[in-house]
Amino acid sequence: MAAIPDPLSRHTLVMKFGGTSVGTPAAMTQVVRIVRSEKPRWQNLVVVTSALSGVTDLLLRMVRDVAVSEETFRADGAELLQRHAAIADALIPDADRRRAVMGEIGELAGRVVNLCQAVAVLGEATPRVMDAVASTGERMCVRLLAAALNSEGVAAEAVEATQLIRTDDHYTDAHPDLETSYGMTRQGLAPLLAHGSVPVVTGFIASTAQGNVTTLGRGGSDYSAALIGAALPADDVWIYTDVDGVMTADPRLVADAFTVPVCSYREVSELAFYGAKVLHPKTIRPVIEAGIGLRVCNTFNPDHPGTRLVAELEQQRGVIKAITTVRDLRLVTVEGRGMLGVPGVAARAFETIARLGTSVPLFTQSSSEQSICFAVPAGATDRVVEKLTETFAHEIYHRDIDSVWATDEVGIVTVVGAGMKSTPGVSGRIFNALGMADVNVIAIAQGSSEVSISLVVGAADIKTALRVLHALILRPEKSHDQEIHESHENGKRENEDR
Numbered sequence: 001m002a003a004i005p006d007p008l009s010r011h012t013l014v015m016k017f018g019g020t021s022v023g024t025p026a027a028m029t030q031v032v033r034i035v036r037s038e039k040p041r042w043q044n045l046v047v048v049t050s051a052l053s054g055v056t057d058l059l060l061r062m063v064r065d066v067a068v069s070e071e072t073f074r075a076d077g078a079e080l081l082q083r084h085a086a087i088a089d090a091l092i093p094d095a096d097r098r099r100a101v102m103g104e105i106g107e108l109a110g111r112v113v114n115l116c117q118a119v120a121v122l123g124e125a126t127p128r129v130m131d132a133v134a135s136t137g138e139r140m141c142v143r144l145l146a147a148a149l150n151s152e153g154v155a156a157e158a159v160e161a162t163q164l165i166r167t168d169d170h171y172t173d174a175h176p177d178l179e180t181s182y183g184m185t186r187q188g189l190a191p192l193l194a195h196g197s198v199p200v201v202t203g204f205i206a207s208t209a210q211g212n213v214t215t216l217g218r219g220g221s222d223y224s225a226a227l228i229g230a231a232l233p234a235d236d237v238w239i240y241t242d243v244d245g246v247m248t249a250d251p252r253l254v255a256d257a258f259t260v261p262v263c264s265y266r267e268v269s270e271l272a273f274y275g276a277k278v279l280h281p282k283t284i285r286p287v288i289e290a291g292i293g294l295r296v297c298n299t300f301n302p303d304h305p306g307t308r309l310v311a312e313l314e315q316q317r318g319v320i321k322a323i324t325t326v327r328d329l330r331l332v333t334v335e336g337r338g339m340l341g342v343p344g345v346a347a348r349a350f351e352t353i354a355r356l357g358t359s360v361p362l363f364t365q366s367s368s369e370q371s372i373c374f375a376v377p378a379g380a381t382d383r384v385v386e387k388l389t390e391t392f393a394h395e396i397y398h399r400d401i402d403s404v405w406a407t408d409e410v411g412i413v414t415v416v417g418a419g420m421k422s423t424p425g426v427s428g429r430i431f432n433a434l435g436m437a438d439v440n441v442i443a444i445a446q447g448s449s450e451v452s453i454s455l456v457v458g459a460a461d462i463k464t465a466l467r468v469l470h471a472l473i474l475r476p477e478k479s480h481d482q483e484i485h486e487s488h489e490n491g492k493r494e495n496e497d498r
């Protein structure tokens with residue numbers, strides 16, 4: 001009998017699962033369930049996965065701390081095996097299949113231990129060796145997940161992205177060659193997809209033209225999923241995490257935080273830049289360029305629609321979307337009445353800080369040009385002050401610059417929302433709310449895109465600032481997405497009833 005085409009069935013979906021989604025037997029069971037239920041709805045389904053939560057950290061610790069003792073990294077190697085074996089025991093009932101997978105994982109673990117031994121002899125781990133070790137977590141995970149899917153009757157095959165993504169040799173933070181990678185990805189995945197098999201692909205890892213393993217930077221699995229999505233191209237990329245999408249604030253800090261139903265790429269970039277760990281910041285560009293839909297959703301609450309990310313938002317219901325915070329900073333100020341006439345002070349200050357490898361999440365200059373001020377990580381502050389003092393020794397001697405000094409610890413509270421652009425009075429509301437709560441604002445910066453306003457407040461005021469500003473966000477009544485989701489759910493139930 002000819003199958004009735006499912007009106008919801010579309011072409012190609014890439015699903016990416018983060019570390020917590022695959023970190024325990026219960027979590028991976030949930031992933032298997034999600035993939036199995038989504039499979040019939042798509043012509044092509046590709047899974048990208050991170051390593052089990054904590055495994056990349058463990059691997060990096062092993063290779064960095066080899067000097068400590070051989071016993072330690074042998075114990076770590078055993079823990080690595082144990083984490084994977086616990087999942088294999090729970091999800092792969094067939095003994096032969098389980099033994100085969102654990103055999104491969106054991107081999108990978110053995111190779112890590114050997115590499116660590118070599119590092120112990122050399123006394124130093126090169127970035128290239130670090131990547132060879134760090135990439136092992138994903139390589140183990142894809143084997144486990146593919147076998148778990150097979151055990152549930154889903155045709156799936158482990159694929160290493162070393163065969164799909166080509167990068168330069170900037171180990172630990174490699175840069176992909178998009179054109180080559182897109183070709184390799186299409187070629188690598190097409191045969192599996194043609195057979196209706198689900199490729200289970202390693203996130204995070206890639207390789208150089210010489211075939212050496214590289215990684216795309218910590219948290220890079222999201223980026224891998226975006227690259228694979230753009231290559232195919234996919235209709236959609238769904239990023240599965242352990243919260244209900246992009247939240248209005250960190251739910252650990254704000255109890256009544258809720259999901260942002262729709263968020264523009266610009267807004268989410270701003271959130272990611274200011275500390276919200278929603279998406280790896282590099283994820284967005286390939287997806288925008290390929291016109292692919294992006295959704296962030298929850299492995300542990302898969303019926304929740306999560307957050308849909310869109311290129312442009314037409315109409316904004318609430319002007320403020322989300323609040324995020326960065327802690328552990330201090331503000332370094334360079335000031336002096338003579339600065340007005342001295343060209344290039346800001347450029348030289350930036351250059352000095354950049355040479356220290358310190359990131360500057362926020363920078364302001366007073367319009368009188370008599371002071372400029374940088375937020376820098378608290379731990380780097382003394383060095384920054386020392387180096388700036390050296391850089392401007394001449395100006396300080398001539399009294400053009402009076403001083404270079406740092407505040408006590410501060411935090412940045414960033415209010416994000418593209419709707420702020422067209423709505424006058426938002427900053428009035430923000431300052432009013434902070435004033436009523438007795439929060440002193442030390443410095444302000446607004447991006448020229450007007451998608452965010454960042455406020456620097458004392459460390460002791462961060463929590464209060466976050467709470468009162470979060471109260472300014474309008475809770476959507478019933479969002480458009482929720483309605484779509486509900487009709488979609490009803491459709492599913494009908495399908496099940498058949």
Ligand code: ASP
Nearest residue numbers: 050056204218219220221
């Ligand atoms: N496993 C890698 C990490 O921990 C990549 C990722 O999780 O996205 O950084």
Ligand code: MG
Nearest residue numbers: 018019219222
């Ligand atoms: Mg992640």
